[in-house]
Amino acid sequence: MEFTGKVVLITGAGSGLGRAASLAFAREGASLCLLGRSLDKLQETGRLIREGGGHCVELAFDLGNAEDCIAAIASAIAAFGRLDVLCNIAADVMFHQLSAITVKEWHRTIASNLSGPFFLMQAAMPHLVESHGNIVSVASTAGFMGQAYLAPYTASKFGLVGLTLSLAMEMMNSPVRINVLAPGPMRTEMTQGMTFPDFADPKLLGRYTGMRPPCPPEDVVEPLLFLASERARRVHGACWAVDGGIMAG
Template identity: 60%
Template sequence: MGYLTALAAIGEVAMSEGEFSGKSVLVTGAASGLGRAASLRFAKEGARVCLVDLNKQGLLETAKRIREAGGECVANDGDLANPVFCASAVAMAVEAFGGLDVLCNVAGILRFHALGDVTPENWNKLFGANVTGPFFMMQAAMPHLAESKGNVVNVVSTAAFAGQAYTAPYAATKSALLSLTKSLAMEFMHAPVRINALAPGGMLTEMVNGLEFPADADQALIARYIGLRPPSQPEDIVEPLLFLASDRARSVHGACYTADSGITAG
């Protein structure tokens, strides 16, 4: 775990008087992909953003872009599979900004494995990043979100809805995160918070660069969940994410919105 203390207050002027002006937003996975795109957009809309990721250099780049545009952020690099780090990341955001309004659990990893190739290390790494991290981030954040009448957006996947060959551990993590979303939405039904999920389909992000299917993978099975339309850009998925995080979605609680270019339509 390491604090990027030089970024503790990297902008004196907010980017704009936007929809999230005055709000404090914590985004995991902020070093790249959807997490970076969401962080930049939240900052553009006036939010003060706490950037969290394992990738220190990626965080520095995201923070640099926010700073150059006149935004405000803090950044914290560490392993979300460690509950102690999750608690410290939330504490950093609260200390820096005086509270927390939105938690976006975007960070996640994807791996393709045939059943026989999955090792305990593969399994534990996927569950650590995709389930343990979001759970303990929510545990640490919930008292602050209740105080601010804030909300959580968990990024799951279309893999949470239908079986996808060669992604069994990954799909299990996303199903687990969706179940956590709905179960905690029920647990906090009488609290002034909202907890929702967003399920993208394929996205062109750094997460998929260099990934390979098993050598003997059945391409016909893979084609069933690739989709007929091109993969989305992270910026496309930011729109429904910001909607769920905004006051416009004040009636949305315990829901999962899909943004998958029709993959789950039929």
């Protein structure tokens, strides 16, 4: 129960890795702020947490909107009076050829995957300094290697890695730790319903789907919990791959 007395805010908590992480933190004693767009999905995660004896609050906000990000942090502080861990997990992804990407799709992906985490970090930082807390952002192998048909997503994840490293340097003299996790393919609600478009070249897709099968989100949760815990007190500005060897070559 190493997170007893701690407050953890998780984005994308309504499904997939976000839900798995929320349940794991709750089992370790944390109070959870569940953040996402869909209140119904957040409430289902909340129900599972409460059934296990945990404490949580559901916060339905649009992470692509700066004002919503600021309001979400304020709501978390109003609910529990402190914030110890911010986990940026929510993400939008879509497959498109370059010529088919619309202005709306580009801006939406960047807003959700990069701008949202930035504004959350900015609003949360004074509270994390006070609690000697930390941030774990979830990027992707797409934050370190080019991936065909995923230009907006890849750009946003490269940006999230750069943002994390930059803020880690800026906060070097503070008690806050900031790290990033880079999963490979996972078996989640989002990916299980995903099919590759007809125009996609299988040889290009094979470069980043890996030789090992996709993992369940629980396999990524364990290193996430470690990074957010006091056991990782010397880990700051790190980028950890949890990808089954994709970036090894």
